Amino acid sequence: MTKSSTGTKKTTPSWSDVKARLADLERAGLVGLVQDMYAASKENQAFLHTRFALGDDPLRPYKATITQWINPADYRKPLSVAKAKKAISDYKKALGQPEGLAELAVFYCEEVFDFLAGYSMEDEGFYVALERMFEQALRHVLALPEARRAPFLARLEQVRALGQNVGWGVGDNFNDMWLEAGLD
Template sequence: MKKDLDLGWFDLKKALQNTDRKELINIIRDLYRYSEENRRYLLARSINTNAEPGILEAYREVIKNEFFPEKWHGTLRYSVAKKAISDYSKASGDFAGTMELMLFYVENGVEFTCKYGDIDEEFYQEIYSAFEEFCTRLETPEGKTLYAGFRERLLKIRRKTKGMAWGFGDGIKLRVKEIEIFFEDAQSDS
């Protein structure tokens, strides 16, 4: 017999295929009860996120809590905030919601440095990298439809980052300008 650690997806799949519907629902219920992360994932995977905005809000809270927790100071674990974005995207398949979370992550990074002052180079690299990924996705055919809804927020980020250290403010300013030109050109081509 295989050790538990040697068992993989195919072993589990085989076992689940022999499980009746009621037992599968019980297994999912247990996973739901096991952790908050499981609850968020199962809800995002199973319920229309457009019809239930509370699902997206739960992921926003994870991100916000890394920057501005209700108690004490944030631990600012980039990996936790970025995992929330990735988990939402994988579970829901909601491109617009994923873009919302990506920009929300950047906005919280900007607010964090506005509130606490100059941070270190790693901080700015993490936030700028997320901003760059957001902008790259915004320039895709699917992202183009979202620009109008994000434009004011992008301009606000540009204003707030003016003069920020490590070239962060300059990088944001340049990238927002590139986005504006991209969408002006796209509009004139239409």
């Protein structure tokens, strides 16, 4: 808390404060607020499109973000593991369907190897993040009903094979995770 110039204590606004103000809005005011939020950012648009199942591919903006930050078309653009992973986190907040989470985690791994097919990377943190995402992808896939797993597992098997050609112990770690998951 901080003191204002009048000597009263000010607090940082919280969700409770916002919720109380929302309760005062009529329907038209609430719709107007959501419209303003929609117009404020592409992230808000993607969130609302996903939440309300609008459009033909709700994963498209999240995949585009992953590609932008892990496998950019222009190799001179910076990579950002954190921003690519945030796309998955954003999807989870918007809808979080298990199959969508599996798709995005597997896609992330595939995009890393698509990037590595043309460029080298000498950053241990990049590979640690890849290993964590592979583990997350396995977890998401194995949480799906058995009938839905096969296509994802086939793609992860390809990712695992590609990992054998990377240093930093990636291939060995992929194999360990695969075996720990009871696959093979």
